[in-house]
Amino acid sequence: MSSTATTRLNGLALFILPSALLFALFFFLPIGLMALMSVLTGNPVVMPKVAFTTRHYARMIGDPYYLEVIWTTIRIGLVTTLVALLIGYPLAHWMARIKSRAGHALLLMAVLAPMLTGIVVRTFAWMTLLSDKGVVNQTLMSLGLIAQPLKLMYTETGIVVGLVHIYVPFMVLTLTGVIGRIDERLEQAAENLGASPLRAFLEVTLPLSLPGILAGSLLVFALAISAYVTPILLGGFQIMTLPILIYQQISANFNVGFAAALGIVLLAISLMLVIAYNRALGLVSGQRELQ
């Protein structure tokens, strides 16, 4: 993105048009329509008389159940992001710093393998691990460590474990790129000046990798609050999140207006986060591009 003085459009600029059209027709128009549907009394195509209403939003704010669902969604998203960061950082650091090419390729395969395995499949794997007669409980019981199976499934903990497993590769890949670009000599200089490896890491590498931490966290949070499969299968409908509620409103009640209002709330949460992210990134790194 060269910002030379000669900012004359050239022929290549036209290449943006197909994607611009795609975004206009299949992104901005639909989201605009969703916002519109959220304030209408019904579907304007099938109903001759529709009026503007705020009842969908009033229903959401007026009922503690819906506020609880929104809060549960955010809470699961936050915990998932935090755990994914704690698990993803060491692995990303190892991957960015490992010297052997073969070692690097193996680690990369290990991170990509789960990503390639699919969300439904991995959730199924966690069901076989976490259920009452699952691998974890069977193993612990046969070892005599517990008498009763632990309740791992149908809990928020179970959902978080599944979500972390599914989204941690995104965190690792984002962090690896950023940590890899930090000059290792800075760390070594700190150590030569007498800092312990831990202190060199905490005072040099960690602060420099903040943009990666922010980018990875934003990605994982956005993915976690929109997850549908994992919360349903590992939560067994006992823990309600916004995506589950949205789909339920469409499939069971065909309440398109209320689903749209819930969608707008989910959108608002994500947008607030993106704005906060850009602010934070501006503070951390002056002006680094969202690449």
Added chain:
Amino acid sequence: MQTSASHSASLPAAQQAASVHTPGPIRHYGRYLYLAINIAILVFLLAPIAIVVVFALNPTPFIQFPPVGVSLRWFEKFFASRDFMHALGFSLEVAVLTTLSATILGASAALALARGNLPGTRLIVATMLSPLMLPAILTGLALFQTYVLLDVGRPTWGLVAGHTLVTLPYVVRTTLAVLHNFDTRLEEAARNLGASPLRTFFEVTLPLIKPGVLAGAIFAFIVSFDQFPVSLFLVSPGNETLPVTLFNYLKFDLDGTIGAASVVSIVLAFIVVIGLDRTVGLRSYVKL
């Protein structure tokens, strides 16, 4: 991509200097702790996949641990199932169409952004990447409502459009990364030697950005093949993608068929990754 390899090449002296100062037992324990933590994380990442394979091969009709034997009956059931085979075929069809459209649209958009002198480039890039940051289930919901309002039903092109929207950012990002890294003087040199803009593009620019475009294309394929939230709203009964079919099956049955289906999709994904490694090299994956 110029990360650890080039550093390690230029730094043996600095490393020696670092290790001369500080062997000591504490440093060793720290090193072991670091490795132990990382190996535990790798086990966490890989164990569930191993478990799926075990269940796919275990003959009992319910999930049992430890496994009692080895059998291929679930694979037979999977391949004999008309629903699963139809879903597999439909998923592949959607993924191929999505990959084509996302790659063509994304690569041209990246070219326009990097070389077209467009005003407001940063804003456009942020917009093009935004489907990554916005909940995918919203894309599905919003498209679903639009198709209902326009009364177009649930056509395959509608699903492919949704998938293209969520996979396009990957292509834009990988292609932009390559475009930023390469030396524009190569293009200028070609032009100075008398090549037409078109010839410069096809003989210099395109070969140089190929790795980024291919990496993006493979990402698009994988993301589309595994796409759930967008598909959830946009598939029609009888024409479902494999993840949706697997999900619906899982809600009622929990037998080895799911394991077999999983192993098949894992193998498919690995073929794609090996293809990636052969064509562009796995390392281009790192800098997402």
